[in-house]
Amino acid sequence: MPTCPVLRPSGRAVDALRPIVLEPGVSKYAEGSCLARFGDTHVLCTASVDERVPPWLRGQNQGWVTAEYGMLPRSTLTRTDREAARGRQTGRTQEIQRLIGRSLRAVVDLGALGPRQIRIDCDVVQADGGTRTAAVTGSWVALQQAIGVLGDRLEEGAAPLTGQVAAVSAGIWKDQVVLDLDYAEDQHAEADANFVFSADGGIVEIQGTAESSPFSTEAFQTMFAFARRGADALFAAQRTALGR
Secondary structure (H helix, E strand, O other): OOOOOOOOOOOOOOOOOOOEEEEEOOOOOOOEEEEEEEOOEEEEEEEEEEOOOOHHHOOOOOOEEEEEEEEOOOOOOOOOOOHHHHOOOOHHHHHHHHHHHHHHHOOEOHHHHOOOEEEEEEEEEEOOOOHHHHHHHHHHHHHHHHHHOOHHHOOOOOOOEOOOEEEEEEEEEOOEEEEOOOHHHHOOOOEEEEEEEEOOOOEEEEEEEEOOOOOOHHHHHHHHHHHHHHHHHHHHHHHHHOOO
């Protein structure tokens, strides 16, 4: 690691998040919604309640939480065709939406949710790195709202939402560990990892890759520490957004 930190393109400290804005209730019709802004990355997250469960869950008296993810055509520097127009989703899209679903189910009691599913839609309006972490973080806000409107449709005493979940990236850029990479850093990162945490200190998922040469255990420990502190700030932002 460099003895003198290299100035990040955004001017942030190595362990600083981008400006975070979580704006709930932005959709008129969805039971839950949140526009998650991580700097110049903006993701619209909506949560829709469906009183039906997938066919493979019928008769089991439990619910399900699933997610879909997509990037709008001009969310990037050049226009990208909609995946629907291509007739298939990319592997990246499938991997990200599965991550979002797994992350949210980690803090949901599916039995308490009852025989219904909540469908999360994450649409990237503008991409500047970290779209999956913004999607996970914003989706939890939308999910909390959707569960909150179920009211007496839940069994008496049922509490489907068991905790908070948020996600943030950390990586190695120009030989230094940095938190919450934007696109300018991500495209040249020597290592990149996404961390999903629960607010009670648990680890939900870690995805990490060396882009050039292997990184050290020491570097990973610093990445983990940065990400844990960043997640704590995101949990606070979620609670503030929901007025809690």
